[in-house]
Amino acid sequence: MLALLDTLTGQVAPLEPAVPGHLAVYLCGPTVAGTPHLGHARVNLVWDTVRRYLTWTGLEVHFVSNVTDIEDKIIARAAEEGTTVEDVASRYEALWRRTMERLGVVAPDDAPHATSYVDRMVSLVGELVGRGAAYEAGDGVYFSVESVPGYGALARQDLATLRSGARVEAQEAGKRSPLDFVLWKLAKPGEPSWPSPWGRGRPGWHTECVVMSLDLLGEGFDLHLGGLDLSFPHHENERAQALAAGRVFARRWAHNGMVVDERGEKMSRSVGNGMSLPELLDRYEGRVLRYLVLQAHYRAPMSVTEEALQAATGALRRLDNFAWETRELPRVAADQVVVGDFRRRMDDDLDTPGALAVLFGAVRSARAEPERAPALAAAVRECCEKGLGLPLRGEPTSLDQEVAALVAQRDSARASRDWGRADAIRAELTEMGYLVEDGPTGTVVRRPS
RNA sequence: GGCGGCGUGGCCGAGUGGUCCAGGCAAGGGCCUGCAAAGCCCUCUACAGCGGUUCGAUUCCGCUCGCCGCCUCCA
Numbered sequence: 390m391l392a393l394l395d396t397l398t399g400q401v402a403p404l405e406p407a408v409p410g411h412l413a414v415y416l417c418g419p420t421v422a423g424t425p426h427l428g429h430a431r432v433n434l435v436w437d438t439v440r441r442y443l444t445w446t447g448l449e450v451h452f453v454s455n456v457t458d459i460e461d462k463i464i465a466r467a468a469e470e471g472t473t474v475e476d477v478a479s480r481y482e483a484l485w486r487r488t489m490e491r492l493g494v495v496a497p498d499d500a501p502h503a504t505s506y507v508d509r510m511v512s513l514v515g516e517l518v519g520r521g522a523a524y525e526a527g528d529g530v531y532f533s534v535e536s537v538p539g540y541g542a543l544a545r546q547d548l549a550t551l552r553s554g555a556r557v558e559a560q561e562a563g564k565r566s567p568l569d570f571v572l573w574k575l576a577k578p579g580e581p582s583w584p585s586p587w588g589r590g591r592p593g594w595h596t597e598c599v600v601m602s603l604d605l606l607g608e609g610f611d612l613h614l615g616g617l618d619l620s621f622p623h624h625e626n627e628r629a630q631a632l633a634a635g636r637v638f639a640r641r642w643a644h645n646g647m648v649v650d651e652r653g654e655k656m657s658r659s660v661g662n663g664m665s666l667p668e669l670l671d672r673y674e675g676r677v678l679r680y681l682v683l684q685a686h687y688r689a690p691m692s693v694t695e696e697a698l699q700a701a702t703g704a705l706r707r708l709d710n711f712a713w714e715t716r717e718l719p720r721v722a723a724d725q726v727v728v729g730d731f732r733r734r735m736d737d738d739l740d741t742p743g744a745l746a747v748l749f750g751a752v753r754s755a756r757a758e759p760e761r762a763p764a765l766a767a768a769v770r771e772c773c774e775k776g777l778g779l780p781l782r783g784e785p786t787s788l789d790q791e792v793a794a795l796v797a798q799r800d801s802a803r804a805s806r807d808w809g810r811a812d813a814i815r816a817e818l819t820e821m822g823y824l825v826e827d828g829p830t831g832t833v834v835r836r837p838s
Numbered sequence: 839g840g841c842g843g844c845g846u847g848g849c850c851g852a853g854u855g856g857u858c859c860a861g862g863c864a865a866g867g868g869c870c871u872g873c874a875a876a877g878c879c880c881u882c883u884a885c886a887g888c889g890g891u892u893c894g895a896u897u898c899c900g901c902u903c904g905c906c907g908c909c910u911c912c913a
Contacts, residue, residue, distance in 0.1 A: 399842095416913095428913045429913055432913040433913080545841065545842075546841055546842095550840050551841090553839075553840065554909040616913030617908080618907075618908070618913065619913065623912085681850090684850070684861090685852095686852075688843090690843085690844080691851095696864090701862085701863080704862045710876060714877080742860085745862075746861035747861090748861095749861055750861080757878090803872085808872055808873070812872095824875070825874080827871075827872095827873095828876095
């Protein structure tokens with residue numbers, strides 16, 4: 390069983406599902422107000438890997454990830470572009486979906502939209518007001534963090550400490566404590582709005598995840614995921630609302646580390662150093678990015694540099710080459726020692742670098758001991774594809790007539806020891822993007838990774 | 839100021855009280871090859887600094903230096 394660090398306890402502990410065999414998981418999704426960046430790539434790749442791995446090991450995973458389609462940044466973007474929030478949200482959501490697909494991330498089982506949960510959010514806010522955990526102020530309804538015992542547990546800080554660190558200038562109109570956060574924002578003229586007992590407005594960001602996760606996964610769902618930067622205040626505030634409303638919230642939490650730039654500084658919106666994910670995917674395939682993500686431990690900061698991308702490309706090529714070399718071996722059951730070692734590493738707080746090392750070890754063994762190669766190759770393929778979501782390219786490339794003709798010409802040139810012509814054809818094929826290899830049966834071409 | 843984390847060989851990046859241990863990439867040399875490619879072999883070998891604990895520390899403790907995250911929108 391996979392053990393992960395639980396943000397709430399600070400301990401690495403096995404993931405025990407509430408319902409054996411099932412795992413109910415929630416991952417905070419995107420605010421569709423802009424182009425996906427490298428940070429989005431990492432969160433989704435890390436947790437997609439976990440989802441695939443758990444599914445592979447026999448769990449039925451119910452994976453929910455929301456889409457925030459109403460939020461200040463979307464409104465600002467719409468104003469900027471002179472269009473509607475619906476238009477902005479739908480365009481960026483489409484871009485998001487395409488981008489996740491390019492990354493090889495499996496779509497969530499449910500991808501609820503904030504705008505289709507507004508009425509339930511209004512109910513929750515009403516409930517919180519009724520219980521005395523929320524109050525009306527000038528521009529909306531606020532949650533009172535004082536009303537929840539143990540506020541700050543995810544950040545492992547108590548209320549007083551958090552308060553002392555809060556920036557006074559961030560104080561909004563009418564808040565009783567600087568840590569209080571908005572549940573319902575009253576609309577200004579021209580802003581999109583929904584009716585509520587407190588006047589027309591829109592929900593605050595922290596509320597949607599509470600309502601959606603509880604609705605789709607039920608109380609006491611197993612695991613709540615997200616980037617480390619969401620642990621406070623976003624996740625803390627989700628938790629606070631659920632607790633104040635008397636619900637059992639996520640049983641445990643896990644957070645992935647940040648993507649940082651070359652100087653080690655976090656990529657973020659405010660700093661403006663986030664690299665566009667679609668642009669990067671134009672230059673490197675999704676598998677390279679996934680390899681890069683898996684090569685780092687999920688909680689460590691990681692940087693995405695040209696050099697690192699090149700190295701990941703090379704490492705992946707080595708795995709692809711192995712799959713290619715072993716493509717014609719008999720298909721047998723995967724070597725259980727390798728699979729066992731692989732799983733041990735994965736189960737140990739998602740030690741993907743260690744798991745990859747196991748696979749490279751298997752590659753080396755397979756080459757040294759041909760009799761074990763079929764089972765080892767099967768293990769490497771299965772672990773990569775099912776365990777990591779990293780399918781290897783081991784299938785022959787289908788060739789069009791032109792290429793097939795060139796290959797035939799090269800074979801005859803080589804047969805007549807016309808090396809000049811053979812080399813010229815190879816150069817041509819390379820130019821066309823093929824990898825040219827001379828094997829015992831003649832020239833073989835394939836697409837490089 | 840509070841809380842948390844990090845500092846490993848040319849680069850990325852794990853891990854551990856004690857014998858070589860990661861692993862990948864890159865580089866150099868060699869084997870193989872018509873030449874390549876792929877592959878194989880070899881080489882470069884580290885643990886920020888200073889103390890302490892210990893028979894022994896990169897790993898445990900303390901301090902110092904440097905860096906980062908969160909406390910504000912953020913994955």
